[in-house]
Amino acid sequence: MPDPERWISVGELAEAFGPDSKAPPTTAELAGSAHTLDLEGGGATEYRFLSESRLEWRSTSANADADAGEAAYFALKPRTGLYFVDFVIGDVPPTAVSLVLDLDRGIATSLTARLPRSADVGESLVSRAARGEELTSVVAEFAAAAVDAPFTAATPRHAATDDLVGRRVEYTYSATERYEHVYLNEDFYTWHCLLGAEKGLADTDRCHYFKLRDDLYFFVWREKIVPTLGAVIVDFQAMRTMGKIFGHAASGVEQAPTGGVADFPVGAHARLLNITSHGDAI
Numbered sequence: 001m002p003d004p005e006r007w008i009s010v011g012e013l014a015e016a017f018g019p020d021s022k023a024p025p026t027t028a029e030l031a032g033s034a035h036t037l038d039l040e041g042g043g044a045t046e047y048r049f050l051s052e053s054r055l056e057w058r059s060t061s062a063n064a065d066a067d068a069g070e071a072a073y074f075a076l077k078p079r080t081g082l083y084f085v086d087f088v089i090g091d092v093p094p095t096a097v098s099l100v101l102d103l104d105r106g107i108a109t110s111l112t113a114r115l116p117r118s119a120d121v122g123e124s125l126v127s128r129a130a131r132g133e134e135l136t137s138v139v140a141e142f143a144a145a146a147v148d149a150p151f152t153a154a155t156p157r158h159a160a161t162d163d164l165v166g167r168r169v170e171y172t173y174s175a176t177e178r179y180e181h182v183y184l185n186e187d188f189y190t191w192h193c194l195l196g197a198e199k200g201l202a203d204t205d206r207c208h209y210f211k212l213r214d215d216l217y218f219f220v221w222r223e224k225i226v227p228t229l230g231a232v233i234v235d236f237q238a239m240r241t242m243g244k245i246f247g248h249a250a251s252g253v254e255q256a257p258t259g260g261v262a263d264f265p266v267g268a269h270a271r272l273l274n275i276t277s278h279g280d281a282i
Contacts, residue, residue: 007226008197010247010262016197017245020174023267024242027077028052030085035101037108037145040157045110047085047099049073055087065095065112074265076242078233079216080104086231086244086263093117094261096246098231100158100210100218106147109158109210109218113229113246114139115261121227121248136206136224158218161211162186164234166276170194171241171268180273183207189221232266242267 043061
């Protein structure tokens with residue numbers, strides 16, 4: 001078992017990933033535009049991109065975390081007509097929104113991520129398991145939407161997929177930070193730090209996969225030891241990823257948060273190591 005002192009906070013992880021980061025440059029292409037997401041479950045949210053780094057939103061959804069507001073955001077462009085937009089909307093509990101805006105197809109996937117409150121950080125995994133809960137205390141809520149049009153029965157969506165299951169992929173985030181992922185099944189994957197601040201650490205965590213286009217996927221994971229959410233777009237044509245990591249800036253193992261949140265862009269060069277097939281076993 002690795003020394004618990006080696007499980008670093010997400011703020012420390014951001015510092016480690018910073019130098020020579022493979023994260024792509026942000027895009028200003030959305031600045032000055034406005035788009036309304038009509039949600040599958042009812043309600044809608046209008047997003048106005050005031051500049052290349054500020055947006056405002058107004059929601060009519062009954063379960064929205066905030067009806068309206070303004071925030072700093074960053075946007076990435078994985079492919080033509082497709083954008084990844086990310087911003088933090090609140091801190092009690094810490095909440096962030098990631099949007100996959102597929103303007104070419106007129107659809108979107110919205111992810112609302114919530115970190116545990118201070119009192120819940122460090123709760124034992126045994127206690128959560130005994131209550132029949134997920135081991136991770138990080139919450140991820142997904143919603144399909146139509147962009148600038150009503151959501152109807154004919155509206156396509158970014159569908160859940162098992163395309164990645166069986167793949168083992170190496171991701172290089174910088175000259176000093178390298179990980180591998182093993183996509184085990186539709187609900188779990190294993191990560192292993194090969195080089196960097198978490199070298200030697202590994203775990204198996206909850207995850208979610210959505211297919212965006214051919215060889216292009218939205219991959220989200222939720223860690224349980226240090227509450228963390230990652231949301232990246234994986235491009236197996238360009239062999240790279242881009243997205244974000246979100247977590248308490250200064251909390252570690254059994255340590256209550258003390259200093260806000262870290263929500264930062266990441267990117268990696270990808271290398272497919274192998275593909276394992278179990279046939280009909282899973």
